[in-house]
Amino acid sequence: MFTIVIMACFPRFPAAQTVADYIKAVVAPDAMDARSIALVVTGPSGYDPHLQRRSAKLAGMHTLVIVVDAAEMVATYGNCTAAAAALGPLAQKLRDQNDAARRAPVLTGIGAGASLALMAANLYPNTFKGLVTEALSAANDPCRSIAAALAPEDGKSPLRWHDVAHASLAADVAGVRFYDPQSHGSDEAFYQAYLTLAGTDHAFDTATVAGGDLSDLPITVHQDPSAPPSGRYAIFLSGDGGWAKFDEEIAERLAQSGVPVVGISSMRYLWKEKSPLQIAEDITRIDRTYAGQFEAPTVILIGFSLGANVMPFFAPSLPTSLQKRITGLVLLSPERQTGFEIVMGGWMGIVTGQHDVAQAIMTATDSFHIFCLYGTEDKNSVCPAVDQHVTHQSYEGGHHLNADYDAVAAEILSDWAPTPLQ
Numbered sequence: 044m045f046t047i048v049i050m051a052c053f054p055r056f057p058a059a060q061t062v063a064d065y066i067k068a069v070v071a072p073d074a075m076d077a078r079s080i081a082l083v084v085t086g087p088s089g090y091d092p093h094l095q096r097r098s099a100k101l102a103g104m105h106t107l108v109i110v111v112d113a114a115e116m117v118a119t120y121g122n123c124t125a126a127a128a129a130l131g132p133l134a135q136k137l138r139d140q141n142d143a144a145r146r147a148p149v150l151t152g153i154g155a156g157a158s159l160a161l162m163a164a165n166l167y168p169n170t171f172k173g174l175v176t177e178a179l180s181a182a183n184d185p186c187r188s189i190a191a192a193l194a195p196e197d198g199k200s201p202l203r204w205h206d207v208a209h210a211s212l213a214a215d216v217a218g219v220r221f222y223d224p225q226s227h228g229s230d231e232a233f234y235q236a237y238l239t240l241a242g243t244d245h246a247f248d249t250a251t252v253a254g255g256d257l258s259d260l261p262i263t264v265h266q267d268p269s270a271p272p273s274g275r276y277a278i279f280l281s282g283d284g285g286w287a288k289f290d291e292e293i294a295e296r297l298a299q300s301g302v303p304v305v306g307i308s309s310m311r312y313l314w315k316e317k318s319p320l321q322i323a324e325d326i327t328r329i330d331r332t333y334a335g336q337f338e339a340p341t342v343i344l345i346g347f348s349l350g351a352n353v354m355p356f357f358a359p360s361l362p363t364s365l366q367k368r369i370t371g372l373v374l375l376s377p378e379r380q381t382g383f384e385i386v387m388g389g390w391m392g393i394v395t396g397q398h399d400v401a402q403a404i405m406t407a408t409d410s411f412h413i414f415c416l417y418g419t420e421d422k423n424s425v426c427p428a429v430d431q432h433v434t435h436q437s438y439e440g441g442h443h444l445n446a447d448y449d450a451v452a453a454e455i456l457s458d459w460a461p462t463p464l465q
Contacts, residue, residue: 243285297456
């Protein structure tokens with residue numbers, strides 16, 4: 044069930060935009076909550092019967108669908124740049140008006156609408172959970188954004204980009220995944236492209252907003268005000284799938300035990316490469332804010348998968364004053380080799396870097412207690428290779444430690460590292 048509202052005016056819009064003709068429809072789930080937001084930017088075809096059917100299908104999958112006409116929106120705002128800047132605030136306004144969950148929208152550009160969508164994605168990548176394009180054409184580029192998007196300076200798209208195309212123009216751009224409509228049908232390929240973005244990385248799905256000095260970091264905070272304070276908190280770097288169920292479940296259990304957690308989505312944070320020194324500087328900024336806020340004199344550093352891989356590289360670069368307050372490094376399913384950015388294929392267990400994690404761990408043991416947790420079926424885990432000066436815990440199963448969240452949280456909270464090593 045769903046509710047379709049053909050939009051003509053919004054009383055809460057600024058007076059100059061009381062009539063928003065470029066908003067063609069808002070399709071809200073009926074009698075169910077909206078768990079994702081699709082912001083669809085169309086070309087001349089507009090809100091045609093095909094898009095109406097797609098919108099209804101998405102609404103039936105707990106999606107709030109917002110459809111805007113690119114050409115009319117550009118005409119309203121005067122130019123493409125201003126229209127691109129308005130897309131994010133528009134989605135937020137309609138999200139709140141429709142009581143949808145506080146989640147970042149998945150930006151979708153169809154035909155000529157992809158031109159405006161690409162400009163918005165390039166200018167404001169942190170505003171959107173990802174980008175879906177369909178019928179992308181360099182000859183149909185009214186905002187003149189496609190050429191730049193196909194040749195980014197660093198070779199990588201500014202955010203996760205899913206292109207529905209048989210022969211994608213973006214084949215040479217890192218960070219783009221392709222969905223072939225000839226293999227699955229155009230509608231099924233579109234749904235897969237959208238839902239894969241909408242269903243990942245809960246860091247986009249929280250009302251937590253880091254203020255001031257941390258506003259540029261993808262932070263999610265888990266804290267239980269009813270839990271007795273423990274005098275410690277955790278900084279937790281997720282795997283390359285973002286702040287997902289595994290990270291969230293562990294963090295919730297720690298928070299319930301009086302250990303608040305500041306989570307970092309590695310999918311967003313390491314989308315572009317960062318050096319160990321840059322990561323150390325950002326961890327220091329986080330500690331400067333949250334150690335006082337939580338009244339926690341000690342801190343645990345936790346990493347899962349990619350987050351665990353990079354931890355022994357950056358931890359020795361932390362200020363000595365912070366190192367002395369770290370009870371230990373908890374490495375959940377660290378791998379043998381790593382890089383320092385998200386690489387397509389990392390989600391499937393493909394080696395994504397050449398830096399030796401075992402060597403970094405052994406170097407870090409000079410300064411930190413290290414706890415290495417791994418699944419016995421995880422053949423890429425580095426834990427068995429680092430047996431000196433490292434505490435180990437194995438679990439049945441693979442990379443996600445048999446999803447034994449209670450046991451993993453209990454191990455982290457145990458007395459394996461009661462005090463900092465330094």
